[in-house]
Amino acid sequence: MRVLNGVHQIKSPGPGSASWPTNVYVIEGGDGHIVVDSGWDSQESLWALQEGMKAAYLKLRDIKEVVITHIHPDHYGLSSKIRQICGAQVAIHRIDADFISLRYKDFSDLIEKTEDLLRQNGVPQDELSQLKEASLWMNRYVTPDPPDVMLEDGDVISNDSFEFEVLWTPGHSPGHICLYEKERRFIITGDHVLYESTPHVGYNPLSGDNPLGDYVSSLKKLERLKVSFILPGHGPVFNALGLRIAKILQHHEDRKRAIMNSLHNGLQTAYAIAQQIPWMVSGGNVAFRDLADWDKRMAVTETLAHLKLLTEEGRVSNVDMDGASLYISKD
Numbered sequence: 001m002r003v004l005n006g007v008h009q010i011k012s013p014g015p016g017s018a019s020w021p022t023n024v025y026v027i028e029g030g031d032g033h034i035v036v037d038s039g040w041d042s043q044e045s046l047w048a049l050q051e052g053m054k055a056a057y058l059k060l061r062d063i064k065e066v067v068i069t070h071i072h073p074d075h076y077g078l079s080s081k082i083r084q085i086c087g088a089q090v091a092i093h094r095i096d097a098d099f100i101s102l103r104y105k106d107f108s109d110l111i112e113k114t115e116d117l118l119r120q121n122g123v124p125q126d127e128l129s130q131l132k133e134a135s136l137w138m139n140r141y142v143t144p145d146p147p148d149v150m151l152e153d154g155d156v157i158s159n160d161s162f163e164f165e166v167l168w169t170p171g172h173s174p175g176h177i178c179l180y181e182k183e184r185r186f187i188i189t190g191d192h193v194l195y196e197s198t199p200h201v202g203y204n205p206l207s208g209d210n211p212l213g214d215y216v217s218s219l220k221k222l223e224r225l226k227v228s229f230i231l232p233g234h235g236p237v238f239n240a241l242g243l244r245i246a247k248i249l250q251h252h253e254d255r256k257r258a259i260m261n262s263l264h265n266g267l268q269t270a271y272a273i274a275q276q277i278p279w280m281v282s283g284g285n286v287a288f289r290d291l292a293d294w295d296k297r298m299a300v301t302e303t304l305a306h307l308k309l310l311t312e313e314g315r316v317s318n319v320d321m322d323g324a325s326l327y328i329s330k331d
């Protein structure tokens, strides 16, 4: 589907029926097309790309570069297969590129660290094994090859029709990038800014010390941009970036308030706090105990990300007690 002159959006299906589709963008150029995000590594995703390009009268072999906004499987998974088919270069921010092996190849160390982190933060023994391995199935839908190009903030990606500035926007992932087309006034935001949901920002062994603090700074970095169209990694294209950013910031303020309220009951682990705040799945509220394993783990790491930011802001203190990490309000 053509979303702007020379820019096509292809809905790339997720594996199974439950996953939401990834938006793959094809940026036309006489000297080669640029593809932004690849979708999961599956036959269905490859078909979607082939058919989507055919419908736009474009050829797969004319892709010259595949730019990945971040290394989550729904964005990065298929990139290596596209390179094998048409010889395109794959480009990823240096920080996310460094995590490919840790995350998708030699992941036993990461699982161990995730288990330690979850245990420390109050996840009970009988839930640990499911939660620590809750994301492993996704590895089947990724070909974990290193990129050809390591990107940095401020790099330029172009063909003869478009010129994008790489904006490093850590938070959802430490090496997340957005692509800003200044002249045409649009931005491709990956999972950094979505219209229908607030992106997951969690504290985990690869996230850095204060991922939510990073995320908020990265959001504010986009506020100054003059853009008319926002092309996200999932969901509809939209306008009014400033308004959407304000709503996401408000959401995190509300979350922080809910966490502070639950801390009035005294010292608690992130797991105990996560059980007291409401969670949204597919637009509806779901109690923590009814969440699927993967969503439960995201709820705990997301609560932790808020607690790390509140600690940084001096509103919360962290106490270590017999190996358990507990939080207390300073308000």
Ligand SMILES: [Zn+2]
Binding pocket: 070, 072, 172, 191
């Ligand atoms: Zn993501």
Ligand SMILES: [Zn+2]
Binding pocket: 022, 072, 074, 075, 191, 233, 234
């Ligand atoms: Zn995504």
